[in-house]
Amino acid sequence: MKYVDEFRRGDVARGLAARIAEAVQPGRHYRLMEFCGGHTHAIARYGLTGLLPAAVQLIHGPGCPVCVLPIGRIDSAIELALQHGAIVCSYGDCLRVPASNKLSLYKARALGGDVRMVYSTADALQIARDNPARQVVFFAIGFETTTPPTALALKAARAEGLRNFSVFCNHVLTPPAMQHLLAAGDAVQLDGFIGPSHVSTVIGSAPYQAVADAYAKPVVIAGFEPLDVLQSVLMLVERINRGEAGVATQFTRAVTTDGNATARAVVAETLVLRPTFEWRGLGQVPQSALAIHPDYADFDAELRFGLPYRHVPDHRACECAAILRGQKQPQDCKVFGIVCTPDNPLGSCMVSSEGACAAHYHYGRFTAPQEQPA
Known part of the structure; x- marks a missing residue:
């Protein structure tokens, strides 16, 4: 634990907080959006907002891939299981996301x-090998971080001739969503972004430059530990004070400018940009998601099963959409922690391990933080 504990030292955290307070200019406010559910949970778990001066506001963004997946996509996965008789393989976070008709993938399993649940695409491939008479569909979701495993699964399926395997692709992309948020007329005003780290290990820091240039907003790519986040906040405050936009990397121990060239190449071979894709909370976002490449069309579940996409409105009492846009906090939702809990979620933000509502529930007023920087 040595190399983890070093990034959780309370004395260093308090020192960084003091430097941030010193850097804050009188009468100025700094609205910083963390674009990753991992950062949201680190901020809540370690009580980082309590260390920051009032002038620095951390705003949750649409950085949870399970949270931003619209209900219609969950409905399609349920349709694959109940109407087409496919074996649907999914990561665990997706199983309990509420869908239409009070269903979820978990409840669909109860209906037959x-x-x-799988831990990797390799698990889904093995299920297809073990069940040659059944259609097996991998429900692929996630940001750029999880696209390479999906790409490798497609290549493996074609190489092995696994005709009973296909992918229902719902991978979404980070930089287009950032641009969409900044371009939206009713969006919350932002001064900078705490950029995602795992995503950036794949795509590198370069793709965020277009966001920084187009909207003159700084982006600092941060690691997930509390000291990473605080150092990134300091870097953002200093850049805002200087009037600098651009992209900087705090998480230099893992992120490079160009990312992982091998991973990017296999993704480019097997997946292509969609013209548009619906995000929960953001609506239709142009060129913000991936589909199966035509060369791998035989393994595209949307084509194999003729899945139409239907827009489905969110639960009327759920504020997930506004929370994902940064316009509201989880505690602003009237059902948060009362009707909507991790045991009885009304929206995806309370389900996912990266969801803002789940973070506030577990580490906020309902449960005392389990761990603080020492």
């Missing part, structure tokens, strides 16, 4: 659908 063959829905299985």
Whole structure:
């Protein structure tokens, strides 16, 4: 634990907080959006907002891939299991996301659908090998971080001739969503972004330059530990004071300018940009998601099963959409912690391990933080 504990030292955290307070200019406010659910949970878990001066506001963004997946996409996965009789393989976070008709993938399994939780695309491929008479669909979600495993699964399926395997692709992309937020007329005003770290290990820091240039907003890519986040806040405050936009990397121990060239190449071979894709809370976002490349069309579940996409409105009492846009906090939702809890979620932000509502529930007023920087 040595190299983890070094990034959780309370004395260093308090020192960084003091430097941030010194850097804040009188009468100025700094609205910084963390674009990753991992950062949201680190901020809540370690009580980082309590260390920051009032002038620095951390705003949650749409950085949870399970949270931004619209209900219609969950409905399609349920349709695969209940109407097409496919074995649907999904990561665990997706199983309990509420869908239409009070269903979820977990409840679809109770109704007889063959829905299985997997830890990797390799698990889904093995299920296809073990069940040659059944259609097996991998429900692929996630930001750029999880696209390479999906790409490798497609290549493996074609190489092995696994005709009973396909992918329902719902991968979404980070920089286009950032641009969409800044371009929206009713969006919350932002001064800078705490950029995602795992995503950036794949795509590098370069893709954020277009966001910084177009809207003159700084982006600092941060690691997930509390000292990473605080140092990134300091870097953002200093850049804002100087009037600098551009992209900087705090998480230099893992992120480079160009990212992982091998991972990017396999993704480019197997996946292509969609013209547009619906995000929960953001609506239709141009060129913000990936689909199966035409060369791999035989493994595209949307084509194989003729899945139409239907827009489905969110639960009327749920404020997930506004929370994902940064316009509201979880505690602003009237059902938060009362009707909507991790055991009875009304929206995806309370389900996912990266969701803002789940973070505030577990580390906020309902449960005391389990761990603070020492």
